[in-house]
Amino acid sequence: MQCIVVTPERTLLDEEAEFVALTLFDGEIGIAPGHTPLIGRLGCGEMRLKNEGQTDRYYVEGGFVEVLDDVVTVLTQHAMAASEIDPAVAEEQLSSARTRRVTAEAMAARDRAVEQARAQLRIARRG
Numbered sequence: 865m866q867c868i869v870v871t872p873e874r875t876l877l878d879e880e881a882e883f884v885a886l887t888l889f890d891g892e893i894g895i896a897p898g899h900t901p902l903i904g905r906l907g908c909g910e911m912r913l914k915n916e917g918q919t920d921r922y923y924v925e926g927g928f929v930e931v932l933d934d935v936v937t938v939l940t941q942h943a944m945a946a947s948e949i950d951p952a953v954a955e956e957q958l959s960s961a962r963t964r965r966v967t968a969e970a971m972a973a974r975d976r977a978v979e980q981a982r983a984q985l986r987i988a989r990r991g
Contacts, residue, residue: 865897865934867913869922869943876943877922883914884936886929887983893929901932906940908976908983910990921946923987925980949988957981 867884869877884895887909906929911922927940958981964974 865895865899865936867936867938869911869924869938869940871940871943877913879913879915881913881915881936883912885910885912885914886938887911887924888929895931895936897934899931899934902930904929906938908980910946910983910987911938911943921987921990923949923984925983946987946990949984951985951988954981954984954988958985 865881865884867877867879867881868875882897886893886895886904887907889905889907892909893904906924906927908925909923911924913920913922923942923944923946924938924940925942927938929939930937958978961974961977961981964970964977
């Protein structure tokens with residue numbers, strides 16, 4: 865099946881995959897060829913592509929996934945290869961997000977920044 869990852873800046877990925885695993889807003893999903901069509905809301909986390917015994921890992925930051933006719937299309941605000949994540953930078957972002965003083969209105973933004981930094985750290989530490 866084909867996997868396509870698109871951000872507002874560019875098409876990050878357009879390649880064949882035997883299996884795709886994604887972090888949804890409420891859990892994780894695995895997609896194999898012949899999967900039922902679906903549209904899902906993505907969370908912040910890891911996307912894994914398996915092909916010919918190799919697993920490539922990416923960080924994906926929200927958005928949507930569509931599965932239709934053996935094509936997995938990921939539309940996201942931000943995505944990068946796991947190898948591009950600097951654990952020190954992610955740790956700094958997490959620390960900064962945790963220590964922000966926020967009003968009630970800004971609390972959701974702070975919580976999202978913490979979630980994003982934690983997801984990047986999990987992915988970076990697995991590699």
